[in-house]
Amino acid sequence: MNIEEFFELSAGKWFSHRTSHHLADKQFxxxxxxxxxxxxxxxxxxxxxxxxxxxxxxxxxxCGARVTWNSTEPEKSNGxxxxxSVPDADNPAEGKLLRQMNHTEKAPVARRYKIDSDDALTLTxxxxxxxxxxxxxxxxxxxxxxxxxxxxxxxxxxxxxxxxIRMGGSPPAAKASETANSALS
Amino acid sequence: MNIEEFFELSAGKWFSHRTSHHLADKQFxxxxxxxxxxxxxxxxxxxxxxxxxxxxxxxxxxCGARVTWNSTEPEKSNGxxxxxSVPDADNPAEGKLLRQMNHTEKAPVARRYKIDSDDALTLTxxxxxxxxxxxxxxxxxxxxxxxxxxxxxxxxxxxxxxxxIRMGGSPPAAKASETANSALS
Numbered sequence: 001m002n003i004e005e006f007f008e009l010s011a012g013k014w015f016s017h018r019t020s021h022h023l024a025d026k027q028f029x030x031x032x033x034x035x036x037x038x039x040x041x042x043x044x045x046x047x048x049x050x051x052x053x054x055x056x057x058x059x060x061x062x063c064g065a066r067v068t069w070n071s072t073e074p075e076k077s078n079g080x081x082x083x084x085s086v087p088d089a090d091n092p093a094e095g096k097l098l099r100q101m102n103h104t105e106k107a108p109v110a111r112r113y114k115i116d117s118d119d120a121l122t123l124t125x126x127x128x129x130x131x132x133x134x135x136x137x138x139x140x141x142x143x144x145x146x147x148x149x150x151x152x153x154x155x156x157x158x159x160x161x162x163x164x165i166r167m168g169g170s171p172p173a174a175k176a177s178e179t180a181n182s183a184l185s
Numbered sequence: 186m187n188i189e190e191f192f193e194l195s196a197g198k199w200f201s202h203r204t205s206h207h208l209a210d211k212q213f214x215x216x217x218x219x220x221x222x223x224x225x226x227x228x229x230x231x232x233x234x235x236x237x238x239x240x241x242x243x244x245x246x247x248c249g250a251r252v253t254w255n256s257t258e259p260e261k262s263n264g265x266x267x268x269x270s271v272p273d274a275d276n277p278a279e280g281k282l283l284r285q286m287n288h289t290e291k292a293p294v295a296r297r298y299k300i301d302s303d304d305a306l307t308l309t310x311x312x313x314x315x316x317x318x319x320x321x322x323x324x325x326x327x328x329x330x331x332x333x334x335x336x337x338x339x340x341x342x343x344x345x346x347x348x349x350i351r352m353g354g355s356p357p358a359a360k361a362s363e364t365a366n367s368a369l370s
Contacts, residue, residue, distance in 0.1 A: 017211060019204040021348045023328070026202060030213060117302055133324075139334045143208070143341050147332050149324045156328050161346030163206045 001119040002092060003085045004063045009138060010037045011065070018162040032073040035164065040064035046082045050098050054086075054108050062087050062095075085113060097123060129153055142166035186304040187277065188270045189248045194323060195222045196250070203347040217258040220349065225249035231267045239283050239293050247272050247280075270298060282308060314338055327351035 001009075016033045040047050040063075047064035051057065061084045068080040081102070087095035097111040114122045120137035134148035146162040186194075201218045225232050225248075232249035236242065246269045253265040266287070272280035282296040299307045305322035319333035331347040 015211065017206050017213065019206070019213065019215070019346060021202050021204070021346075023348065023350055026200065026217065028202065028204065028215060030204075032211065139318075139341060139344070143334070143344070145332060145334070145344060147330060147346060149328070149330070156324060159324070159328070159330060159346075159348040161204060161206075161332060161344075163208065163344035165208055 001115055003087065003095065003113060003115055003121070006115065006119075006121050006136075007037075007039050007063045007065050007085070009141060010144065011039050012037060013167045014144065014164040015167050016069070016162055016164045018160060020158050020160040022158055023156055029074070031071060033069045033071040034167070035070075036068045038066045038068075040066055040082070047084050050082055050084050050100060051086075053101070054096070054098050056086055056096070056098070060086050060089075061098075062092070130157075186300055188272065188280070188298060188300055188306070191300065191304075191306050191321075192222075192224050192248045192250050192270070194326060195329065196224050197222060198352045199329065199349040200352050201254070201347055201349045203345060205343050205345040207343055208341055214259070216256060218254045218256040219352070220255075221253045223251045223253075225251055225267065227269075232269050235267055235269050235283050235285060236271075238286070239281075241271055241281070241283070245271050245274075246283075247277070315342075 014035045014037070016035045017030070018033070019028055019030045021028050042058070042061045042064060044064055046066065047061055048058045050064075051061055064082060064084045066080060066082050068078070070078045081100045084098040085095055086098060087093075094112065094114045097113045099109065099111060101108060109125060109127060111123055111125045116122065118137065120135050123134045123136070125132045130150060130152045132148060132150045134146055136144065136146045138144050142165065144164040144166075146160075146164070148160045149156055150158040150160075199220045199222070201220045202215070203218070204213055204215045206213050227243065227246045227249060229249055231251065232246055233243045235249075236246055249267060249269045251265060251267050253263070255263045266285045269283040270280055271283060272278075279297065279299045282298045284294065284296060286293060294310060294312060296308055296310045301307065303322065305320050308319045308321070310317045315335060315337045317333060317335045319331055321329065321331045323329050327350065329349040329351075331345075331349070333345045334341055335343040335345075
């Protein structure tokens with residue numbers, strides 16, 4: 001699998017269930033969201049804009065995606081972001097992952113991706129005072145899993161796990177319920 | 186890493202926090218346990234006994250471990266089991282994993298292990314009517330993570346995640362609190 005195929009396989013509508021373990025105080029929290037992932041062509045205006053923000057030549061992008069989420073638990077919220085992969089010239093199994101800045105970020109954040117020999121995608125993010133690593137993999141084409149750790153300067157703080165069940169393709173929403181019934185096969 | 190090193194690194198006392206996502210009805214449950222893992226020499230009587238149960242020559246075992254758990258949530262329970270690794274003759278990165286039978290099993294269950302290039306250990310278990318795969322890896326020497334899926338004949342049913350924090354070595358329990366303070370570094 002390459003990063004472009006991982007994006008393609010991720011496209012669609014997903015039910016996403018996340019649990020976070022707070023390691024220091026042994027508490028946990030959970031959340032549920034509906035997520036829509038759409039792939040974007042590398043000449044899409046949003047992809048070009050994101051490359052420009054990171055000062056990267058748009059023609060070095062290999063694929064883009066828009067991720068839109070609609071959280072239902074613990075509270076209702078929604079949002080969207082755009083992601084763009086920029087493979088390393090000498091090894092396309094690794095590269096930069098660009099993401100739209102959110103309101104808590106003062107500057108573009110450096111993210112790296114890596115596709116390993118098991119077809120899992122590992123994302124690492126370096127913030128000023130923390131570091132995170134997330135591994136994403138498909139148990140089947142309709143069941144995506146994510147496991148991540150967040151580390152601050154004083155140690156690991158949160159381990160999170162997300163299971164994501166495909167609820168239908170995008171955009172043929174009319175077929176969603178039909179697909180949901182067979183999504184776990 | 187090889188399977189013997191994975192067992193060695195797992196030895197000690199751990200706080201284990203597990204969350205299971207029930208995929209069909211979108212519910213979840215969680216549990217907390219203290220776990221003690223002790224390595225056993227291949228000539229330990231329990232290792233030899235387990236090899237005999239599986240009709241495997243005891244000298245083909247590469248290492249053994251006793252796992253003892255004490256669950257505190259959602260309800261108190263405790264138990265222990267013995268594990269033995271039997272590497273494949275032609276590729277010791279894979280092999281059989283023997284485990285003591287529990288009261289729900291009528292016959293020894295076939296388990297396989299595999300250490301991958303990322304030093305993660307994957308265990309697959311084939312039951313009569315279901316199949317499970319668990320991936321275990323160390324985020325650091327003091328933070329072990331496990332992600333698993335359970336699949337029945339009609340599809341994936343449960344995705345589970347466990348974070349495990351080292352609470353001290355075994356048996357120097359006197360140092361446990363001191364170790365706990367630095368376990369997340």
